[in-house]
Amino acid sequence: MTVQTPAAPAAPPPSTRRSPDRSTRRSAPLRDVATMSRREARRSIRSVDGIITAFALPVMIMVVFVVIFGGAISGGTGDYIDYVVPGVLVMCLGMNSATAATAVAQDMTSGTIDRFKTLPIFSPSALWGHVVASVVRNLASAVLVVAVALALGFRPDAGPAGWLGFVAFATFAIVTFTWVSAVLGLVMSVDSSQSVTMIFLFVPYLSSGFVPVETMPDWLHGFAENQPFTPIIETVRGLLTGNLETSTLLAACAWLTGFLAVSLVAGSLLYRRRRAR
């Protein structure tokens, strides 16, 4: 009989001297955010779910609205596509940002957060990593969605300034959406954090994004006209069609600034208090 002993990995030889590579710089917030952003990008790219949520789902939603619902809603796909693309775009930016909630919640439940918090780093860098990765992922996804929309017959009137404005405004929205999601991820479990996607999926329906508010029942008008997604979607629509109303833009920016400010403060406070569960 042969006895097979498990090949135990050799115990590491003790090193006899201190490493010469001790840290040199006291603080490096940009490097910290860059490192955390690379970490998040890696997580996004390697997760099949992440890829589907970021790229396949937005394209499917676009196709569903234009090809399937478009005919019934407007009697012909031609006009409706120009109307609905901004709504779909904003919805996709939101859904895509919402994945930050689950990523943050996962970090909170593993010991990762404790380790990061005991490092001499710029402490919100872990949250900023989510934001930066989210901006990159979202803009890439938006490019794909717009390309699909163009292929389906979307004909925006925007000039270069309009497109530039769209990219700037979209980035602002993504940063805000991601911060809101990240804060929710700080207080929610991994399971419940997945419902954050539903906020960004359903609340936009109750806005002027997909059908005009006038066509909704009366009791919904108040909410639909005054909820943040309406001015946000109208701003995107205005930028892409070239007739943006200043009041709409201001309302959208006010909402986004408010949400961003609250999330930044709440996120920083919660992150400081939060330890792994």
Next chain:
Amino acid sequence: MKPPMIEIHGLHQSYGRTPVLRGVDLTVRHGEIFALLGPNGAGKTTCVNILTTLLRPDAGTVTVAGADVVREAGTVRRRIALTGQYASVDEFSTGAENLRMMADLAHLPRRAVRHRATELLARFGLTDAAQRKVATYSGGMRRRLDLAISLVGDPDVLVLDEPTTGLDPASRSQLWEVVRGLAADGTTVLLTTQYLEEADRLADTIAVLADGRVAALGSAAELKALVSGEHVRVTFDDARSLAAARDVALAGLAGLDAAETDHRSLALTFPSTEPVRTIRDVLDRTDAGGLAVSGVSVVRPTLDDVFLALTQHPAQPVQPVQPVQETAR
């Protein structure tokens, strides 16, 4: 002599109305392995969280190499590394990526990042697994990677919160080897554990934490000396012999006043300062009395005895425990 690496004075911490730490004082010397031993809920992790700047204490002071954990948290963070109860490695990254990320976060010079990762992977026997995602690692490999990650910034103090919980015996003793090696290199190690064997085998100094206080402090040998020394255990063939021996034949023998009679296993256990001589006396006397002895043994206290005495029966009059004076090594 170097000043202490960690000093804890009068540490208090409550969660809501529940007090968790009720006045903890500890001193950890340079380069020693210090174990915080205690049952669940004794306050071990709370101590660790305060020490590693994750939690602000309600009262008391904690310094690491002279730096206060509240007022000079940044300085403390540069000197300590934490390996928590959960392996805190990114599953979606490879071992090498995890290490490089931590080297970046430790602000190593950029050209040193790759080199440091390679060196640590080799040191912890993970070179072959370096390019594999951590999701494919075994529990022992994750722990080793976790430990390697802690060492990226070359900390002076390594804090290990229950480092071997959930590991198989082979991985456990392997980890102990690693920790010993680190201490031999001059790293101060503070670990928490609920495994007595771990504290016994690894630690230079052990603090037993119970109900938020240090119930005992000293080396493993010193702690064992706290529970009343060695005992002699005599077993008999039958209950009649046991009773006769206790009441007649052995009467007057030193320590017999404190004898415990176990009727189930027919054993008589009593303290003895000279167990060999006591055994000889026991055998002489039982022979003379014609009593049937089936076995004689010397019982030495284990850390389990200390642990149980200190943590399980606080009402029972265990010796009022005084911290044992630290002996210079």
